[in-house]
Amino acid sequence: MNRHLVATLKEKIQIREGYLLLKLEPLNDFIKPGPGQFYLIRPSESFDPLLRRPFSVFDFSERDLEFFIQIKGKGTKTIGQLAAGTMLDLIGPLGRGFPPVNEPENTVIVAGGMGIASVYSVIKRNIENRGLTVIYGARTKEQLFFLEEINAVGNLIVCTDDGSLGRKATALEALEEAIKERSTNQLYVFCCGPGPMNKAVLDLLKRYSIKGYISFEERMACGVGACLGCVKETPSGMKRVCTEGPVFSVDEL
Amino acid sequence: MNLEVKIGRLSLKNPVMTASGTFGYGAEYSEFVDLNALGALVVKGISLEPRQGNPTPRIYETPCGMLNSIGLQNVGLRRFLSEKLPFLRKFNTPVIVNILGDSIEEYLSLCQSLDPEVDAIELNVSCPNVKKGGISFATDRESLKELVGKVRDTLKKAILIVKLSPVASNIAEMARLCEQQGADAVSMINTIPAMAIDIETRRPRLANIIGGLSGPAIKPIGVRMVWQTYQSVKIPIIGMGGIMTAEDAIEYILAGATCVAVGTANFVNPSATVEIIQGIKDYMIRNKIENIKELIGGVVWEIRDR
Ligand SMILES: Cc1cc2nc3c(=O)[nH]c(=O)nc-3n(C[C@H](O)[C@H](O)[C@H](O)COP(=O)(O)OP(=O)(O)OC[C@H]3O[C@@H](n4cnc5c(N)ncnc54)[C@H](O)[C@@H]3O)c2cc1C
Ligand SMILES: Cc1cc2nc3c(=O)[nH]c(=O)nc-3n(C[C@H](O)[C@H](O)[C@H](O)COP(=O)(O)O)c2cc1C
Numbered sequence: 001m002n003r004h005l006v007a008t009l010k011e012k013i014q015i016r017e018g019y020l021l022l023k024l025e026p027l028n029d030f031i032k033p034g035p036g037q038f039y040l041i042r043p044s045e046s047f048d049p050l051l052r053r054p055f056s057v058f059d060f061s062e063r064d065l066e067f068f069i070q071i072k073g074k075g076t077k078t079i080g081q082l083a084a085g086t087m088l089d090l091i092g093p094l095g096r097g098f099p100p101v102n103e104p105e106n107t108v109i110v111a112g113g114m115g116i117a118s119v120y121s122v123i124k125r126n127i128e129n130r131g132l133t134v135i136y137g138a139r140t141k142e143q144l145f146f147l148e149e150i151n152a153v154g155n156l157i158v159c160t161d162d163g164s165l166g167r168k169a170t171a172l173e174a175l176e177e178a179i180k181e182r183s184t185n186q187l188y189v190f191c192c193g194p195g196p197m198n199k200a201v202l203d204l205l206k207r208y209s210i211k212g213y214i215s216f217e218e219r220m221a222c223g224v225g226a227c228l229g230c231v232k233e234t235p236s237g238m239k240r241v242c243t244e245g246p247v248f249s250v251d252e253l
Numbered sequence: 254m255n256l257e258v259k260i261g262r263l264s265l266k267n268p269v270m271t272a273s274g275t276f277g278y279g280a281e282y283s284e285f286v287d288l289n290a291l292g293a294l295v296v297k298g299i300s301l302e303p304r305q306g307n308p309t310p311r312i313y314e315t316p317c318g319m320l321n322s323i324g325l326q327n328v329g330l331r332r333f334l335s336e337k338l339p340f341l342r343k344f345n346t347p348v349i350v351n352i353l354g355d356s357i358e359e360y361l362s363l364c365q366s367l368d369p370e371v372d373a374i375e376l377n378v379s380c381p382n383v384k385k386g387g388i389s390f391a392t393d394r395e396s397l398k399e400l401v402g403k404v405r406d407t408l409k410k411a412i413l414i415v416k417l418s419p420v421a422s423n424i425a426e427m428a429r430l431c432e433q434q435g436a437d438a439v440s441m442i443n444t445i446p447a448m449a450i451d452i453e454t455r456r457p458r459l460a461n462i463i464g465g466l467s468g469p470a471i472k473p474i475g476v477r478m479v480w481q482t483y484q485s486v487k488i489p490i491i492g493m494g495g496i497m498t499a500e501d502a503i504e505y506i507l508a509g510a511t512c513v514a515v516g517t518a519n520f521v522n523p524s525a526t527v528e529i530i531q532g533i534k535d536y537m538i539r540n541k542i543e544n545i546k547e548l549i550g551g552v553v554w555e556i557r558d559r
């Protein structure tokens with residue numbers, strides 16, 4: 001059993017214009033992913049688009065893998081045009097995902113925009129715990145998804161830059177407030193957002209000496225650590241986002 | 254059916270190898286590919302000291318190709334010998350180490366350390382010769398001649414391959430120079446310097462501005478260069494550039510390549526190398542070819558007067 005799989009596209013659900021939920025069923029037994037890990041999907045058998053595209057595993061079960069994909073350019077457009085029943089070629093699970101949530105009442109999940117795709121499965125796996133706090137931010141309410149499902153955790157803070165839903169604030173501001181409200185910095189933060197947000201969250205967590213895990217994106221070719229295309233600079237040298245990441249702990253950075 | 258080929262004294266069970274920098278140090282792909290099935294394994298370029306490489310973004314996709322500006326990031330000689338080579342030695346596949354340096358001295362000291370340990374050295378000459386004002390070894394006849402000659406004198410055991418760059422104004426001439434200096438083989442082509450711009454931000458797509466183009470887009474250029482070189486040297490040519498399938502590999506062999514190397518294709522299909530080996534066998538059966546050597550340089554051509 002290796003990590004190169006063929007899967008049937010069972011369902012393609014348009015969640016909103018430009019956003020798709022793909023349900024895939026691998027043909028053979030497959031290695032089960034963990035939250036925060038990702039797959040490389042080959043958009044087409046032609047050579048244009050050429051490279052595989054990386055996507056976080058959104059949700060998974062014994063039989064299925066789900067991906068939540070925003071249509072951006074050539075590769076995601078090609079994937080978006082695939083019909084249900086198509087066979088897809090993918091590699092995964094890849095990289096290091098999020099650790100298990102040990103203390104839900106002391107854990108804050110922070111998602112910015114499409115970052116929800118990476119942390120959704122962490123939230124879903126802890127939904128009964130109720131203690132978990134989720135901060136979910138986007139530019140406008142049109143860029144917020146699956147609120148009903150996430151709301152089941154009980155402690156959901158929604159924020160939008162334009163105030164169209166929830167608080168008019170950034171996820172970063174909401175996180176800083178949540179930190180200040182607590183008497184302890186015995187907190188764990190799990191975060192995935194766009195590059196600048198990740199960087200700001202990292203700085204914030206360092207400032208408050210809070211433990212955290214942040215998922216980063218970088219351009220990838222191989223996904224398996226061979227091409228050195230996806231590196232991130234850290235105090236202990238260049239690390240490959242596809243292999244040592246995409247989730248890095250704050251003390252590594 | 255016989256797929257065996259030779260580079261100097263070195264026998265390969267088949268002509269398919271990996272292209273430097275696209276297969277890591279072998280271990281990264283061992284889950285997808287039986288490393289024993291490969292003709293040879295060429296590892297990421299090694300320098301004397303570890304290198305950090307360039308800032309990101311280092312990769313950008315272009316039509317039927319990709320740009321990379323990895324900047325020769327590598328673990329350096331010491332860690333290669335202690336951490337990477339022992340794994341590769343477990344397989345019954347020749348290990349070819351691609352090396353790079355800023356000066357002839359750096360190449361020579363790499364060769365001295367690697368010579369007893371590996372089957373072959375591939376000199377990546379697409380590096381600036383710092384002592385000569387940064388002009389690339391790949392384009393400057395004098396630098397290349399001196400480098401290859403001195404490396405030849407240094408190596409006692411390992412086979413010497415020189416990897417040529419498509420930026421040389423006459424790659425066949427450069428290949429002949431390498432042959433005269435005692436190289437056992439030449440490999441070509443390295444990536445083609447290229448650039449892409451994001452028109453919205455007006456910024457280059459790569460942090461390093463310029464990167465190397467690889468993939469199917471460069472295949473016709475590689476085939477042409479191999480064909481021209483085949484007319485001017487007797488030593489084997491290792492052909493590469495955009496080989497995705499067995500058909501592409503056979504095209505290179507017909508143009509004059511004794512071996513082929515698979516690069517960017519590994520990213521697209523991690524089992525590309527073994528599928529290409531199988532595809533070459535299928536082609537040989539279909540065309541009733543007993544020995545792969547019958548195909549080398551087998552393109553049929555004539556120049557017609559108008
Ligand atoms: C670990 C990881 C997980 C991801 N998870 C998801 C997810 O769950 N859902 C989702 O919608 N998107 C996700 N992305 C981003 C997604 O990979 C890109 O949006 C997608 O590759 C764009 O491809 P394109 O051809 O449509 O766009 P183009 O802009 O045409 O792509 C051109 C090239 O740039 C690369 N690229 C473009 N944007 C990014 C980016 N943000 N990160 C990395 N490479 C990029 C592409 O892979 C391609 O090689 C993830 C990225 C990474 C690195
Ligand atoms: C990501 C990447 C890294 C590479 N690193 C090296 C290297 O370290 N040394 C070298 O000689 N060539 C390097 N190359 C060039 C390849 O070995 C090969 O010559 C080139 O990519 C053309 O083949 P392809 O089109 O099949 O990829 C690299 C290519 C890529 C795409």
Ligand code: FES
Pocket residue numbers: 219220221222223224225226227228229230231240241242243
């Ligand atoms: S994508 Fe190739 S090393 Fe990470």
